[in-house]
Amino acid sequence: MKIAIIGGGAIGLLFAHYLNENHEVRVYIRNSTQLQKLRKKGLTTERKGIRSNAPLKAFHFKEWKGEEDLTIIAVKQYSIPEVVKDLMEMNTGKCGSYLFLQNGMGHLKWAEMLEAENIYVGSVEHGALKSEPDTVLHTGIGVTKVAALKGDVELLLKISDSASCYFPFIFAENHIEMLIEKLIVNCVINPLTAVLRVRNGELLANKYYYQLFLRLFDEVSGILGIPDKAGALTHVKSVCEETGMNRSSMLKDIEEGRETEIDAILGYILEEAEKKKMSAPYSESLYCQIKGRE
Amino acid sequence: MKIAIIGGGAIGLLFAHYLNENHEVRVYIRNSTQLQKLRKKGLTTERKGIRSNAPLKAFHFKEWKGEEDLTIIAVKQYSIPEVVKDLMEMNTGKCGSYLFLQNGMGHLKWAEMLEAENIYVGSVEHGALKSEPDTVLHTGIGVTKVAALKGDVELLLKISDSASCYFPFIFAENHIEMLIEKLIVNCVINPLTAVLRVRNGELLANKYYYQLFLRLFDEVSGILGIPDKAGALTHVKSVCEETGMNRSSMLKDIEEGRETEIDAILGYILEEAEKKKMSAPYSESLYCQIKGRE
CATH class of the missing domain: 3.40.50.720 (NAD(P)-binding Rossmann-like Domain)
Structure with a gap:
C-alpha cells in the first residue's frame, strides 16, 4: 500500500x-x-x-x-x-x-x-x-x-x-471515548510534570503532588463528563506508574523552550468548562503557568 | 533602653x-x-x-x-x-x-x-x-x-x-488589619514568584501570570473577608511594582533549598477556607506545588 x-x-x-x-x-x-x-x-x-x-x-x-x-x-x-x-x-x-x-x-x-x-x-x-x-x-x-x-x-x-x-x-x-481517554491522561500528567519539572512517577510518589493530581483529575473528568470516573482514574494512575521514569513530552517542550500542546489539552478543557458554565481553577492555574512561560 | x-x-x-x-x-x-x-x-x-x-x-x-x-x-x-x-x-x-x-x-x-x-x-x-x-x-x-x-x-x-x-x-x-494587609501581599506575590521563578514585576507584565495573580488575589481576599477589595488590590499591585526587580523571599528560599513560610501564608488561608467552608483551589494548587518541592 x-x-x-x-x-x-x-x-x-x-x-x-x-x-x-x-x-x-x-x-x-x-x-x-x-x-x-x-x-x-x-x-x-x-x-x-x-x-x-x-x-x-x-x-x-x-x-x-x-x-x-x-x-x-x-x-x-x-x-x-x-x-x-x-x-x-x-x-x-x-x-x-x-x-x-x-x-x-x-x-x-x-x-x-x-x-x-x-x-x-x-x-x-x-x-x-x-x-x-x-x-x-x-x-x-x-x-x-x-x-x-x-x-x-x-x-x-x-x-x-x-x-x-x-x-x-x-x-x-467509539472515537470520542478513545480520544477522551487519552486526553485525560494528557491533561493530568503533562501539565503537572511540566510545571513541577518532575518525572511522571513523582506525581504519585509525592503526597502534595498526588493531592494536586487528584484535584486536577476530578476537575477535568467532571468537565468532560466522564461516566466511569473510578475506571478513568485507575487508567491515568496506571499510565503514570508504567511510565514512572519518563519525562513527559510537555516537560521536554518546556525544558527545550519549544511551544507546548497546552492549548490542545488544558486549553480545550477551559473552553469546554466555559461552554458548560463550570469552573476550572486547577486547569486554569496550570494553563496560565505554562502559557506565561512560552 | x-x-x-x-x-x-x-x-x-x-x-x-x-x-x-x-x-x-x-x-x-x-x-x-x-x-x-x-x-x-x-x-x-x-x-x-x-x-x-x-x-x-x-x-x-x-x-x-x-x-x-x-x-x-x-x-x-x-x-x-x-x-x-x-x-x-x-x-x-x-x-x-x-x-x-x-x-x-x-x-x-x-x-x-x-x-x-x-x-x-x-x-x-x-x-x-x-x-x-x-x-x-x-x-x-x-x-x-x-x-x-x-x-x-x-x-x-x-x-x-x-x-x-x-x-x-x-x-x-488595628493589629489584625495591619497583619492582613501584609498577609495578602505575601499570599499573592510570594507563592506565585516562587512557583513561576520570576521577579515580582513579571507578575504584572506577563498577561497569563497577571490573570493568575488576579484569580489568587480574588480568592485570598474573599477568604480573609477583606471589606475594601479594590483598595487592597491597588496596594498589592503597587508593592509588586515598587519591588519589580526584587526576587521575593520565598523565591530565594526555593532556589536555595530552604524551608519556606508557605504554611504561615497559604497554609493559613487554606485553614481559614476550611473553617469558613469556602473553596480555595488557586491557593491549594500553589500550596501543593511548593510543599511538594520542600
Missing part, C-alpha cells in the same frame, strides 16, 4: 519506520535540513539499544498531491488548522483516506472538513523521541488505538494485519 | 544594626558559627553600597533570661511554637515586653500565651538580605508598622522617637 506521512517529528518518523517494512512510505516534511539528511542518510531507528537504518522516501510538504492510498497526519495539534487548509488546496478534486494522530480533540472539526472516503483518528501510546533529524528512538513499546470517524476500517485492517509485533494496532468502537 | 533580639536572620540583624545606634542591643542566636563570627567581627551593614561595621553583643539563645526592657522576636513563623515554649521556660516568673515580627497570623495565638506587660506585633516593609552570617544588606528602605496586642505603645514610642530616618516606625490602630 502507498502511505503518505505528513510530519517528521518523533511520531511521524516512528510510523515511517514501521510501516516502511511492508508498505511504500513517503514522508512529507517542511524542514529542508531534515529533508536533505533523510534523503542522504535514510532513517535510523533505535529500539532497546539496537540501531537499524533504512532508506526512506522523503519529500517537501509542498510536493504532496494526495496520490497515496492513505495519508497519515502526524503533526502537533497546533499545526492542524494550517496543514488541513494546505491539504485541501493541494488535493483539489481528489478524495482520499486520512489518519489523524493528534492529542486532544481540536483536530476533529478540521478532519471533518476534508473531502475523503475514510477519515480515521488514532491515539498513539508508544514512547518515541527524535534524537536527531534522521533518528527516532522507540523508547516505549505501546499500541496505536484507531477508530473511524468516516468510512470503514478496511484500510487500517490491512495495515494492522501486516504490522510489526512491536507496533500493534487496536481498533476502538 | 535594653533590647533583646531573638534571631540572627536578615530582619534580626537589620533591627540589631539600627536599634544599636541608640540602645543597648543584645542578639540571641542558636547558630554557634554565626555567634562566634559576630562576636569576633561585629555586625557589618550595607546600605546603597556604603558599608559600616560596629561591635554587637551576641549571645547563645539559651542565655536569654528576659532581663531586657523589650524582647524582639525575629524568627520565621515556623519557628514560633518552639521559640515561645523555650521563652516561657527560660523566663520563669518574670514579665516583660515583646515585639513579634512574623509574616502571617499564626504567631498571634502563641504571642498571647506569654505572660507579659506589653505584647506588640510588627509588619516589616524593609528589603533586607543576609549575605554573610555577620552581614546584612539593607536593600530597600521601608517602614516597620507596629501595633499593640496587649499593654500600651509607650515603649515603642521611645524607640520610634530615637529611630534612624532610614528605619522609621508607623503605629497602626
Whole structure:
C-alpha cells in the first residue's frame, strides 16, 4: 500500500519506520535540513539499544498531491488548522483516506472538513523521541488505538494485519471515548510534570503532588463528563506508574523552550468548562503557568 | 533602653544594626558559627553600597533570661511554637515586653500565651538580605508598622522617637488589619514568584501570570473577608511594582533549598477556607506545588 506521512517529528518518523517494512512510505516534511539528511542518510531507528537504518522516501510538504492510498497526519495539534487548509488546496478534486494522530480533540472539526472516503483518528501510546533529524528512538513499546470517524476500517485492517509485533494496532468502537481517554491522561500528567519539572512517577510518589493530581483529575473528568470516573482514574494512575521514569513530552517542550500542546489539552478543557458554565481553577492555574512561560 | 533580639536572620540583624545606634542591643542566636563570627567581627551593614561595621553583643539563645526592657522576636513563623515554649521556660516568673515580627497570623495565638506587660506585633516593609552570617544588606528602605496586642505603645514610642530616618516606625490602630494587609501581599506575590521563578514585576507584565495573580488575589481576599477589595488590590499591585526587580523571599528560599513560610501564608488561608467552608483551589494548587518541592 502507498502511505503518505505528513510530519517528521518523533511520531511521524516512528510510523515511517514501521510501516516502511511492508508498505511504500513517503514522508512529507517542511524542514529542508531534515529533508536533505533523510534523503542522504535514510532513517535510523533505535529500539532497546539496537540501531537499524533504512532508506526512506522523503519529500517537501509542498510536493504532496494526495496520490497515496492513505495519508497519515502526524503533526502537533497546533499545526492542524494550517496543514488541513494546505491539504485541501493541494488535493483539489481528489478524495482520499486520512489518519489523524493528534492529542486532544481540536483536530476533529478540521478532519471533518476534508473531502475523503475514510477519515480515521488514532491515539498513539508508544514512547518515541527524535534524537536527531534522521533518528527516532522507540523508547516505549505501546499500541496505536484507531477508530473511524468516516468510512470503514478496511484500510487500517490491512495495515494492522501486516504490522510489526512491536507496533500493534487496536481498533476502538467509539472515537470520542478513545480520544477522551487519552486526553485525560494528557491533561493530568503533562501539565503537572511540566510545571513541577518532575518525572511522571513523582506525581504519585509525592503526597502534595498526588493531592494536586487528584484535584486536577476530578476537575477535568467532571468537565468532560466522564461516566466511569473510578475506571478513568485507575487508567491515568496506571499510565503514570508504567511510565514512572519518563519525562513527559510537555516537560521536554518546556525544558527545550519549544511551544507546548497546552492549548490542545488544558486549553480545550477551559473552553469546554466555559461552554458548560463550570469552573476550572486547577486547569486554569496550570494553563496560565505554562502559557506565561512560552 | 535594653533590647533583646531573638534571631540572627536578615530582619534580626537589620533591627540589631539600627536599634544599636541608640540602645543597648543584645542578639540571641542558636547558630554557634554565626555567634562566634559576630562576636569576633561585629555586625557589618550595607546600605546603597556604603558599608559600616560596629561591635554587637551576641549571645547563645539559651542565655536569654528576659532581663531586657523589650524582647524582639525575629524568627520565621515556623519557628514560633518552639521559640515561645523555650521563652516561657527560660523566663520563669518574670514579665516583660515583646515585639513579634512574623509574616502571617499564626504567631498571634502563641504571642498571647506569654505572660507579659506589653505584647506588640510588627509588619516589616524593609528589603533586607543576609549575605554573610555577620552581614546584612539593607536593600530597600521601608517602614516597620507596629501595633499593640496587649499593654500600651509607650515603649515603642521611645524607640520610634530615637529611630534612624532610614528605619522609621508607623503605629497602626488595628493589629489584625495591619497583619492582613501584609498577609495578602505575601499570599499573592510570594507563592506565585516562587512557583513561576520570576521577579515580582513579571507578575504584572506577563498577561497569563497577571490573570493568575488576579484569580489568587480574588480568592485570598474573599477568604480573609477583606471589606475594601479594590483598595487592597491597588496596594498589592503597587508593592509588586515598587519591588519589580526584587526576587521575593520565598523565591530565594526555593532556589536555595530552604524551608519556606508557605504554611504561615497559604497554609493559613487554606485553614481559614476550611473553617469558613469556602473553596480555595488557586491557593491549594500553589500550596501543593511548593510543599511538594520542600
